[in-house]
Amino acid sequence: MGTLDSIQLVFQSIFASGLVLASLYVLMAAGLALVWNTLGIFNFTHGALMAAAAYVAWTVADPRGLALGLAVGVVAAILVAALLGFIINYLLVAPFLGQKQIVLIAVMTTLSGAFFIENSALLLWGPRIKQLDKFVEGNVRIAGTTISGHEAIIILLAPLLMLGLWAFLRFTWTGSAIRAVAQNRDFAELSGVRVQRMYAIAFAIAAALAGLAGIMLGAIRFITPGLGGEPLLKALIVVILGGLGSMPGTVLGAYLVGFGEATSTYFLGAYWTQAVLFLVFIGFLVLRPNGLFGKQ
Amino acid sequence: MSELILDVRGLNSGYGRVPVLHGISFGVASGENVGLIGPNGHGKSTLFRTLSGLLRAWSGTIAFRGEDITNHPPAEIVERGLIHVPQGNTLFPDLTVQENLWLGAFAKGPRAQRLRTVERVFALFPRLAERRGQRCRTLSGGERQMVAIGCGLMGLPKLLILDEPTLGLSPKLKTELRDAIAAIIASGVQTIIVEQDPEFLHTLATRFLLVSEGTVHAEISGEGGLEHKRIVDMYFGHS
């Protein structure tokens, strides 16, 4: 009896922490996948955007800042992230699209953009560590264990946002045009779609998603300029694992990495988990170089 | 001479530094339907890519309905009613027939009229109506060509450019397609059609241009009747 009970307990705590991690990864990876899918580049400012949004939310919401409350802070931060995404696309990506080496060029331009944003954040907000208030106080019980209300919100938000993103891409004119541009750029132009505009919109939406992920993180981790560094790496793994830009693949990848990480952390500890995660990831890519849902 | 719907003068264009179009000039008068023939790789598709704004014109001018459109954005050119159905009909492979057609009507004017236009497209190509929910990736070559032309029609063209619409089609499908194009012309849309088989153009075009080495090498106007043999001589005598 005792062993069965303890096995159940182990499973429950792995499930709860895995679900929280997985949901965070969905939020982090969705925008990265959208940009890869539409523009065919990796946006390395994605992590820096998370940090920037968390700082903006803190400044607007916190009593030591503008003290306008968390809700206003969240909305402001998402809008600022979207605007930053728009600017990043305009300055660092759009001028180089159409070049043969666009993937490599974009790695360099967006990486330098990321350093710029992170260092600007350091200058603007200083080295003092900050943290956002939790969205809700109190705890929630799921599957026999207790998680914070904030974590419960993350768990709910991830699938809802993916559903929203899916509906946007599926049912709106702009969403259809974004998918069309991703599939056949020339034919989209010949259909009267303004391709640069669709790129800008996709980029801004992705940045807004990064911002939201940053805000959610900013209440459970400390806000530093490097807040998004490790999440960016995780999001990259998730997107590549999912099959580069495939949205269902990205979601599945996020849940696999989340639960895998939770399991490994439980048995091996946080110290070894990152290494294990990378080993498994590399092994998987050897077997399936195109990821879960990748094409040929 | 009647007013020109399309007026191309001294157009130069190409890929990278390699020139393909060498100062090509021609006009399309109102009411005309032009057949374009010429050997492979001599710049027919390049000409259309330049007309529709996909490719920069290095020099020369393009005027459509009296207004300059040289190097204007492709979307604006589409909105003016100059619509190019590209060669090879790649479409949006993971979207359905219906979604492809809707995107053909992306511009404001055509979008408002899309329900009426799509009925016309389905009347022209009944097979598309049956397959409206199917992904284009899984269509046959002929069906894909119908979708491509359908997308062009959805944009309410004044001048429709068809780049080798019969590529890889069976003789039976070719005949069907010719009838469909004849119906499109009868509905008041002017066309420029590229085709390797002059026979196909025989009843459709009112004038023929032979494009070779990036310029118009010869032309035969419809006045006095089109002599099929002359076209064949011109075409094969050259290539």
Ligand SMILES: Nc1ncnc2c1ncn2[C@@H]1O[C@H](COP(=O)(O)OP(=O)(O)OP(=O)(O)O)[C@@H](O)[C@H]1O
């Ligand atoms: N994207 C490209 N990059 C570089 N060169 C190209 C490109 N597309 C076409 N070309 C070259 O431009 C020339 C003209 O090609 P184009 O497609 O215009 O010929 P075409 O007359 O349409 O031939 P076809 O009858 O085979 O369709 C060819 O030599 C071709 O190799």
Ligand SMILES: [Mg+2]
């Ligand atoms: Mg061609």
